[in-house]
Amino acid sequence: MSILIIGTGYVGVTTALVFAELGFEVTGLDADERKVQTLSEGKLTFYEPGLQDLLDKHLAAGRIRFTSEAKQAIRQNSILFLCVGTPSDENGSADLRYIRAVAEQIGQSMDDYKVIVIKSTVPIHTNERLTAWIAEAQPHPIPFDVVSNPEFLREGSALQDALHPDRIIIGSRNQAAGLHIESLYEKLNAPCFLTTPTTAEMIKYASNSFLATKISFANELARLCEQLDINVGDVSIGMGYDHRIGPHFLKAGIGYGGSCFPKDIKALLHIAKKQHTRLSILEQVHEVNETQAEHFLQLWERKIGGFAGKRIAILGLSFKPNTDDLREAPSLAVIHYLTSQRAQVRVHDPVAKLPASLQSAGVRQLEHLEDAVAGCDAAILCSEWDVYRNADWEQLRDEFKQLNIFDGRNVLDRQRLTELGYTYSGIGNAARN
Numbered sequence: 001m002s003i004l005i006i007g008t009g010y011v012g013v014t015t016a017l018v019f020a021e022l023g024f025e026v027t028g029l030d031a032d033e034r035k036v037q038t039l040s041e042g043k044l045t046f047y048e049p050g051l052q053d054l055l056d057k058h059l060a061a062g063r064i065r066f067t068s069e070a071k072q073a074i075r076q077n078s079i080l081f082l083c084v085g086t087p088s089d090e091n092g093s094a095d096l097r098y099i100r101a102v103a104e105q106i107g108q109s110m111d112d113y114k115v116i117v118i119k120s121t122v123p124i125h126t127n128e129r130l131t132a133w134i135a136e137a138q139p140h141p142i143p144f145d146v147v148s149n150p151e152f153l154r155e156g157s158a159l160q161d162a163l164h165p166d167r168i169i170i171g172s173r174n175q176a177a178g179l180h181i182e183s184l185y186e187k188l189n190a191p192c193f194l195t196t197p198t199t200a201e202m203i204k205y206a207s208n209s210f211l212a213t214k215i216s217f218a219n220e221l222a223r224l225c226e227q228l229d230i231n232v233g234d235v236s237i238g239m240g241y242d243h244r245i246g247p248h249f250l251k252a253g254i255g256y257g258g259s260c261f262p263k264d265i266k267a268l269l270h271i272a273k274k275q276h277t278r279l280s281i282l283e284q285v286h287e288v289n290e291t292q293a294e295h296f297l298q299l300w301e302r303k304i305g306g307f308a309g310k311r312i313a314i315l316g317l318s319f320k321p322n323t324d325d326l327r328e329a330p331s332l333a334v335i336h337y338l339t340s341q342r343a344q345v346r347v348h349d350p351v352a353k354l355p356a357s358l359q360s361a362g363v364r365q366l367e368h369l370e371d372a373v374a375g376c377d378a379a380i381l382c383s384e385w386d387v388y389r390n391a392d393w394e395q396l397r398d399e400f401k402q403l404n405i406f407d408g409r410n411v412l413d414r415q416r417l418t419e420l421g422y423t424y425s426g427i428g429n430a431a432r433n
């Protein structure tokens with residue numbers, strides 16, 4: 001059986017490789033010809049652990065190919081997965097322009113029955129809208145079904161998440177089409193929940209919103225723990241033993257980032273507003289996240305007597321470790337704050353690259369950690385790459401001008417750093433050292 005994946009970004013490439021691994025013939029279609037060329041040459045266009053080996057394997061086996069020829073690719077496949085982006089519009093709603101463009105291409109190109117599967121994260125009722133857009137674009141009626149199958153993978157562990165999903169959600173008006181899509185995932189042995197398209201669409205937004213709620217809860221609690229000299233990390237551990245709470249997504253830090261949580265929370269808030277229904281908890285989740293980095297930056301700023309004229313190293317640029325994705329990365333907000341306070345900013349990240357706009361604002365990226373911290377008055381850890389956890393902090397000590405560590409992810413060994421002479425401050429783990 002052959003499958004077409006439309007949109008070969010983070011989700012599309014991972015999904016394509018997982019289906020190839022499951023034994024299907026897969027074509028990846030992208031409007032970006034350079035991306036298609038790069039992938040066809042066996043090179044990934046982003047950093048994600050584990051994908052390179054599968055790309056090599058399935059290109060060599062001829063089980064995967066990439067193209068930008070939409071019409072031909074649509075005609076040659078009967079199952080089409082939509083993995084195009086759904087970025088935030090100015091008012092916070094999800095911008096469906098890429099979904100709509102694909103719908104028109106499908107409607108104009110299809111010449112027999114298709115099952116069209118929406119994997120992108122889309123607002124409630126998009127399944128119906130997509131159905132109408134495809135039908136409108138058809139020169140004459142040809143039957144098709146649209147199935148909603150949201151994706152739950154995380155960047156940095158995309159392959160593992162996609163190969164071992166906690167659940168597969170399938171929303172379909174036509175049960176046969178839903179069961180057909182369910183059968184594609186049979187070998188993964190994951191629980192499958194068949195439901196309506198609108199429910200499937202809501203499950204995706206509700207899941208991301210709930211995870212973000214856990215994080216903002218921990219982040220706000222961290223502010224209080226900071227005042228009371230309590231370690232919020234230990235509070236989360238203690239809470240997490242309760243099965244009703246669980247240990248995951250309770251790690252306090254400088255806020256959540258990435259291409260999903262900030263955008264999806266805004267989109268659900270927009271959906272609620274249109275229905276004249278207030279999601280007051282979610283409004284606060286967003287608010288806490290928007291102010292979290294600055295809240296702690298101001299505390300740290302006081303500790304070192306202001307950032308003006310100081311040299312500060314940013315450790316970790318990507319929004320989380322094991323990805324090069326900078327979309328909504330908290331490090332960017334931190335850098336903007338520091339430059340607005342006239343600090344000199346140095347950046348280190350194992351894979352992510354500093355945007356050109358920040359380079360021209362005087363921010364410098366250094367390849368080696370020791371060069372990044374050289375002459376610095378403080379280092380601020382923004383994403384918890386192993387390279388920082390495992391760094392030789394004893395040796396690095398000689399590079400710093402002042403030994404201040406601000407740990408925005410609470411992952412460094414406070415006791416060891418303190419023994420080495422550093423002044424360590426984290427998130428919600430003690431105002432008094």
Ligand SMILES: NC(=O)c1ccc[n+]([C@@H]2O[C@H](COP(=O)([O-])OP(=O)(O)OC[C@H]3O[C@@H](n4cnc5c(N)ncnc54)[C@H](O)[C@@H]3O)[C@@H](O)[C@H]2O)c1
Binds near residue numbers: 122
């Ligand atoms: N990134 C994640 O971790 C993740 C996880 C779950 C769900 N999602 C959702 O999946 C969707 C895709 O996210 P992503 O991060 O993979 O996006 P992305 O920006 O990395 O990739 C989208 C791709 O679609 C291509 N595209 C746009 N219009 C096209 C068209 N008409 N025809 C063919 N290709 C086209 C773009 O060129 C791009 O390569 C979003 O809705 C996102 O919310 C993302």
Ligand SMILES: O=c1ccn([C@@H]2O[C@H](COP(=O)(O)OP(=O)(O)O[C@H]3O[C@H](CO)[C@@H](O)[C@H](O)[C@H]3O)[C@@H](O)[C@H]2O)c(=O)[nH]1
Binds near residue numbers: 152208211215253255
């Ligand atoms: O306890 C925690 C857990 C995460 N984060 C932060 O939250 C953000 C998002 O992290 P994560 O969820 O691991 O990565 P994403 O790739 O953004 O994945 C989320 O967004 C995807 C896109 O919708 C969903 O598919 C995933 O299920 C969902 O976890 C990052 O900035 C993390 O640093 C915390 O601050 N504390």
